[in-house]
Amino acid sequence: MRTTEIVVVDAPASAVFPFVADLDRYPTWMPLVHAASPAGDGAEPAWDVEIRARVGPFARSKRLRMQRTESVGDRLAVFERAEIDGRDHAAWTLRVELEPVRGDPETTNVTMHLAYDGSLWTGGVLARVLDDQIRRGRDGLAAAVADASERS
DSSP states (O other), X not given: OEEEEEEEESSOHHHHHHHHXXXXXXXXXXXXXXXXXXXXXXXXXXXEEEEEEEETTEEEEEEEXXXXXXXXXXXXXXXXXXXXXXXXXXXXXXXXXEEEETTEEEEEEEXXXXXXXXXXXXXXXXXXXXXXXXXXXXXXXXXXXXXXXXXX
């Protein structure tokens, strides 16, 4: 499964980047991320993440250890699944790209690419639920950044 979502945020990249570069902050704006806490067990920043989505009265959840494998200024953050249990796991990769909107450095295009190579979240209803959760995260990110801007 591969999906890409784009949101335009009325804030400079420097104000948006802290919300996308640190997985601790995702539960505040991304409904798919139920919980995230620093793993603190390696040289690179890593988090224990629980993703969860509801389908009617049922919930499907998955725990992942995600590591930030790339970070470039206020422009790019890449997270990849990096379990340390020695077993093979389906790959999860999140790539977040920030770019000022042409002619307006106070507005940022945020492009999020999510890739998943497993079978738990693919096909039929679960794929649609996952896509919906990610789309809702677009609005959540814009609202979280706006709220933080209003408070400062």
